[in-house]
Amino acid sequence: MSDGHPFEDFRTLLDAFPKADAQILSQARKRNSVLTKPPGSLGRLEEIAMWLAAWSGRTPAVNRPMVAVFAGNHGIAARGVSAYPQAVTKQMVDNFAKGGAAINQICASVDLSLKIFDLALDHPTGDISVEPALSERDCAATMAYGMEAVAGGVDLLCLGEMGIGNTTVAAALSYGLYGGNATDWVGPGTGVEGEAYERKVALVEQAVTLHKDHLSDPLEALRRLGGRELAAIAGAIIAARMQKVPVLIDGYVATAAAAVLKAANPSALDHCMIAHVSAEPGHLKLVQKLGKTPLLALGMRLGEGTGAALAASLVKAAAACHTGMATFEEAGVSDREA
Ligand SMILES: O=C(O)c1ccc[n+]([C@@H]2O[C@H](COP(=O)([O-])O)[C@@H](O)[C@H]2O)c1
């Protein structure tokens, strides 16, 4: 890390993001065109295989997929914006460790490894309605910590989170980056309605108004309106790009963290797919702003990387078809006539 501004290294990386591997992509397209199926008949599985090739820089393969779940606590949670108390963040981290959460079961059922990153849970971030969530140093250090998610030969990274109050933060960040109305971005999260929902909208409005003069700089928006798990996810996406690891992004909160990078560099998320569209209403709007089409729509709104883990099974199947299928020539199957 340099001695300059805490964000300097991230800005440098974002400005010099590597491009897709055109040669590997062209080889993969060629192979795709001779596999024993009518052209395009595997639909988005073919798109996934081409995306894997382009961004991993090798023949599509998924041998070491991993789900990284980043957990953080939020000052704004003390304002009654969630249906659950803040203590649930730590309690769920303990539940992850014991194997009792949905993400444990999904990972086991589709053979993914799981790593939980506990981000200073005893030190909630600042309440974004009255102060920045993080100092520049804390934000940068947390982004750097998130970069560790790609260590150890991971070849598909699924990014998820856990943090009571973080749909409020995701709404504020989305509203700060894209504007519109606060109600475009605020949803029920874990299940708030009525007065608590109205309070959530008002606090998001207050937060974006407070920080409005600083939001044209996306990393500054992240530090002011985000949280530790969002900063870590942004760092993980950056590291994955540098190390040629394709990324699956989970729900609303993980996508809001990713949106920060897209605002900094329009091609920053080209190595990422949105795994699913969650039931949180702001998520579909956000995904559309990113110009992405989610792989799944299962009405899920849990977080924990659960949608990303499910989508990883599609990515594994896409890679297996691409590498394992026979060609027309190998199988002695007649190719189309015209
Ligand atoms: O991923 C989503 O789209 C999503 C939608 C609603 C809730 N969540 C999860 O629920 C928690 C945040 O909800 P809340 O109501 O406390 O802001 C956090 O742990 C998220 O992982 C996640």
Ligand SMILES: Cc1cc2nc[nH]c2cc1C
């Ligand atoms: C129980 C519970 C589990 C979660 N997993 C992700 N966010 C969550 C929020 C709650 C409340």
